[in-house]
Amino acid sequence: MADVDPELHSLADVLERVDERARLGAETDYVWPTGFGILDDVLDGGLRGGNLILLAGPQGQGKTTMALQIARNAAAAGQAVLYFCYEHDPEVLLGRLVSLEAGLLYQGQAPNQDRFRHLFEDPSPTPDGLVGRLQTLPTATEALQAVLGYQDHFHVHRSTGSATNIKVIAEAVEQVRRATGQSPLVIVDYLQKVKAQSALESERATEIVEDLKDLAIMHQVPVLAISASDKGGLLSGKRMRAHHLRGSTALAYECDVLLILNSKYDIVSRQHLVYAANAETFRQWVVLSIEKNRNGRAGLELEFRKHFDQNRFDPDGGLVREQLIDERLVLE
Secondary structure, three states, rough: OOOOOOOOOOOOHHHHHHHHHHHHHHOOEEEEEEOOOOHHHOOOOOOOOEEEEEEEEEOOHHHHHHHHHHHHHHHHHOOOOEEEEEOOHHHHHHHHHHHHHHHHHHHHOOOHHHHHHHHHHHOOOOOHHHHHHOOOOHHHHHHHHHHHOOOOOEEEEEOOOOOOOOHHHHHHHHHHHHHHHHEEEEEEEHHOOOOOOOOOHHHHHHHHHHHHHHHHHHHOOOEEEOOOOOOHHHHHOOOHHHHEEOOOOOHHHHEEEEEEEHHHHEEEEEHHHHHHHOOHHHEEEEEEEEEOOOOOOOEEEEEEEHHHHHHHEOOOOOOOOOOEEEEEEOOO
């Protein structure tokens, strides 16, 4: 897909381009499905080119897990993915993907992610390499084969806060486009780690989010950026909201879609904890709030079951039926 020309256009030029697209058919890579059915329905098909999508939530609620699973789903569907990872080495992401695939293939029979991690980190030599090592663990070989099925579509950039700025990100997007002939789904894990010129955190956050938004528009790709929470959004029993995004109010303003993960147990109303047959099951679910959605409905609450022992969520989520609250003051 060609870059969007940032220069001035006459309305006649715009109409001509729209007419040409109508005659030739819409480009097939304009929307990237997330692979989470109900989320794609809410987002009118998935993540859209030219959009900045923020995925936020308190620590430990699965932001990277969900972002990696969305990246996996896109790559498995034959779409290019470019994952900027400021937190982990590519080898760590590979191990998580193998664990994820085992979970999808074998569900409850799949090994715990710790067993995969130990195999990937084992320093002892193995004559048959990784394949031989994984043969010692049931389901691991099949899981690796699943990853190999989309290995050419999935690109990982080992990013650092001292070097990986918006220019580096844009150059990598172009590199993937030249190599694959596709515009990639861009994932930034995470936003506050992108190198910026500003010194103050609020100014840095504003600079980064504006740059990422411009990049999405200029390259007509979806940019999914993970965002950290401020201290107020990290308190136990308190629901993270848009105003808890760390750094600047510009984050919520500039993005096209804002998704926030919260633990269902922390934000379900007390009456459901008291009368539920097994309230502890709420701990096994996250609530994904559609706080902002310029492409459709907002204010919806979706729920997905955690399988963090397999580095994944159950993709078959649903709408939250219980009443949710922003803060639980007292639990008796």
